[in-house]
Amino acid sequence: MSRREFSKPVRREMLQRSGGKCEAKGELFGLAEGVRCNADLAYGVRFEHVLPDYIGGAPTPENGAAVCPKCWRWKTDNHDRPIADKTRRVSEKRQGLRQKRSSFPTARTGSWKGKIGGGVERR
């Protein structure tokens, strides 16, 4: 997965904005609604996309948060991976519809199989 990372000036701006405290806030990072982590970033900092770049989040200070490694880990494990999987599935499905080629699940375990010469049929 290629990511558009935050540039150095953007990271610096976010770090300044954070005041040296973790900006992770709310459910997205496993915290209570409206609660900010505020952990000291002197022990480590990650710059996290609030809206992941693969679904249109830009690498701007507005879409970023300077967070502590703990919050970063939590979000990565609980949000980014499941969403990335879902996004991939949805876009594969869309491609299948658009191309009108057999992007249907034609694996042996699927309920559709591809026919020689194109098209699919139900088993």
Ligand SMILES: [Zn+2]
């Ligand atoms: Zn934190």
